[in-house]
Amino acid sequence: MSNNKVYIFDTTLRDGEQVPGCQLNTIEKIEVARQLEKLGVDVIEAGFPVSSPGDFNSVVEISKAVSNPTICALTRAVKKDIEVAADALKFAKRGRIHTGIGTSPYHIFSKLNSNPEAIIERAVEAVKYAKKFVEDVEFYAEDAGRSDNEYLARVIEAVIKAGATVVNIPDTTGYCLPAEYGEKIAYLVNNVPNIDKAIISTHCHNDLGMATANTISGIINGARQVEVTMNGIGERAGNTSLEEVVMTLKCHHDLALETGIDSKQIMKTSGLVSTLMRMPIQPNKAIVGRNAFAHSSGIHQDGVLKSRENYEIIDPVDVGVKESSIVLTARSGRAALKHRLSVLGYELEPSQLDSTYNKFLDLADRKKDITDEDLEILIGHEHKTDKQSLKLVSLQVMCGLSIIPTATVQVSFNGDVFTETASGNGPIDAAFTAVKALTKRRVRLEEFLIQAITRGSDDLGKVHVQVEHQGHIYYGFAAHTDIVTASVEAFLDALSKIL
Structure with missing residues (x-):
């Protein structure tokens, strides 16, 4: 195994799919899995088979649908979970069972009502049992982020001895600071005698917005697998973003680390996950947000x-x-x-x-x-305005339910400015009446067309006018965010052609 390779373990279809309202059916999961294969991920965590018939079926069908990535199924440290996961993985070309148990005081005493020694026994028993079904067994020490390092090292040593090929050190609650998480990984590297027989994996949550930073700190200190999701989706504040970790390693050549990811597939994969899971991507999201490569400041x-x-x-x-x-x-x-x-x-x-x-x-x-x-x-x-003899200088209109529409128009003609006020049955009619009074032209409005250019209340409106004067037709055009202004400028455009 190359020490420069960082393995990408994608859990979009398991941990990522735990977001309320973002569940996928089996066909959609297969579509995502195939795209993840194109992206080049090393491992796809396809589901938690014992949790539901749907999850079981998804693991089965994904195992059939993709060839290159290892297909992983999650379990608790429970024999029934492991048996069901092994059954779901029967079609996988490379299958992995991901089993584990909580190792923090919160989990040991409060969640599991157990004790530290009993937890180690259960962890070892689960790994040994999973090893009967698959060669590749990953162990997770849930809430490792808040676990005592010395005790965590004892657990990791024991599960590696039992046959674990990957040891996952999750910051389950997103509690750790980057330096703290990095030190935890370094502690395991330096204090677990058989650590060289397994790959250390990170699995960081984003509750304090530090999932990516913690993951990179873990890599720097010896982790060689990262558990990530596309777009950083996942429970609560989400998981570590695949795209952020991959591009961080790609940008920082000084780390001399590589992944097997085809980064040119990132946007396509991101868009597919966002669409199928109905989870819009925030515009300022690193790497995949629509503003990630947008520049609006003049400097x-x-x-x-x-x-x-x-x-x-x-x-x-x-x-x-x-x-x-x-x-x-x-x-x-x-x-x-x-x-x-x-x-x-x-x-x-x-x-x-x-x-x-x-x-x-x-x-x-x-x-x-x-x-x-x-x-x-x-x-x-x-x-157009360079050649126009009549130019609008200012326009003021008053209108409303209880006000007679009135317009005051200032127009320049050959360097002189003229002002006129008139009323009408609406602000545009009042402004046109004022313009006609200024120019002393008898014209008949033949056509008046207002058209939005794109959409939205702040977009430009285009106005086309057609006027008749002494048997001849003249056209005017203007555009403005204020439709009354656009109308007057279009009318002046037509009148300029008469003059």
């Missing part, structure tokens, strides 16, 4: 555009993401805007970029996210 965007490594320690391609995302917001700088416009096919002169950027900031202050469609409209509007 960060400029740095990333110059060199990705300035703000990214992971190449998004390495986890199955096509590229980093430059998200345009009010905090974005000219570099990000220029880059996005270039991608869309627009190369602007410095003066044009300055003008467009000012309008972009005005729009970004009113709209959460700026889409490509928004930029297309912005560029079209910028080019």
Whole structure:
């Protein structure tokens, strides 16, 4: 066994599936298991067979469906559990029974109503019994995180002597600090005489948000198997995230450790688990959250555009993401805007970029996210208004159930600004009446169309107008987050063409 290899034990289908409301049927479990095989995990913990007929059947069918990973079944230190697990694993090409018992004072005295010596006897008996069915037996010392190290070392020595090939040191309640957990693993390495005959495994929960840190600390101190779930799902606050551990080891070349994971399958696997288990991934989730490779700050965007490594320690391609995302917001700088416009096919002169950027900031202050469609409209509007003789300077409207709709419009024409106030049967009608009074043009509105560009109450609205003047038809267009403003600007666009 290479001491540089860290084995990935995935318990998404067992510990991860214990989240209320996230249970999978057998067909869904097989789909996840096949994807985990593509991902390259070494062990799949497929279920707890004695717990239900469904779990038993899932272990059976997953054993048939995948070939490369070891298929593991969980048991308590109970003969019936072990017999049922062995039966469920009969089709597995490589089967493992995962048995164990609590070793902390809380579990020994309160949960099990037992004593330390009796616990060691039960642990040894369970491992020996499991060994009659499979060669590969893993022992878990439940709540090892809160167990006395000296006593834990006695338990581990005894179960390895009984035939355990893997010894699992769970921080079941997520209590440990990283240094504390690492020291626990180091203590076992240095004080269990036969520790070289088994692989030490970590199994950390995230109750204090330190599952990944504890797992990495365990690896650094000698653990060579990690028990993890996709997206960090699991009971309470969840388990250690597979993707976080794998990419931490990949980034830190100084650790000289490797896994067999095809990291480019991470996003696909993450998405499948999220969809089937109906568990949305938080946007800022490390590695797989939608914002993990998104940049909205102008300083960060400029740095990333110059060199990705300035703000990214992971190449998004390495986890199955096509590229980093430059998200345009009010905090974005000219570099990000220029880059996005270039991608869309627009190369602007410095003066044009300055003008467009000012309008972009005005729009970004009113709209959460700026889409490509928004930029297309912005560029079209910028080019159009350069040639427009009538430009809207300001607009104020009053309307409501008990108010007569009134609009005050200020318009510039050839450098002069004119103001007019008018009323109508709505804010848009009132504004149009004021514009017609300003321009002294008799026009008839032939068509008026409002259209949302994408969706959401803060998105841009497009307005198309068609007016008739002296037998000729003129068209106007505008877009704005304020639909009344867009309507007036579209009307002025049409009137400019008449003038």
